[in-house]
Amino acid sequence: MIIDTDLRLGDCKEILKELPTNSVDLIFTSPPYADQRKSTYGGIHPDKYVKWFLPISEQLLRVLKPSGTFVLNIKEKVVDGERSTYVMELILEMRRQGWFWTEEFIWHKKNSYPGKWPNRFRDSWERLLQFNKDKKFNMYQEEVMVPTGDWAKTRLKNLSETDKIRDNSKVGSGFGKNISNWLERDKAYPTNVLHLATECNNKNHSAAFPESLPEWFIRLFTQPGDVFRSLGIRNN
16 A cells, blocks of 8 residues: 655644645544543543534535545543543534434454453443445445455355245344355455554554554545545644
């Protein structure tokens, strides 16, 4: 993958104004989470987070192409013993702003350090919220396919008559499957859960995420020649 790098340093709300309308194919950002790492980011109170972020998402909506995608890496925090609702409130306000909340991916942190609190365990996942300007957008699912897995070697060896037709769920869920469709296939589409280790090396950043995280979405939502923007957002 060859990326033509264009680095710009400054307030993202001002830098974004320099970008043409409908000019970006993919935006990926992981903004400061509410009140976390205050020494690095300055800190934003959960009650003020939505108001703080909406001017940024307004500019992102402007610069994103109708066929483009915006991926927001974010996680709610605990406030006074319960989960804050600021992420859900942000989703609702962004929908009012004109965004489609298309999908939610989960980043499972495979190497999350063990921990325990009086009423909860350590977080080992984060949200990756997918937003679009239009219900029709560019998506290249074949670029992120994964090996089918060892299950296929035995499961597809001797197919029953039921395996050769669409077998609807017996519990009335409406789901069904045709096992024979997997013959001659060596790859399958992934789920919306990404199993990736966190960044353990010193990157001179208090919350660096692995390069493989945005890379996966670059492969899924862009082609060579497309414009990708990764934003570093802080409150200062």
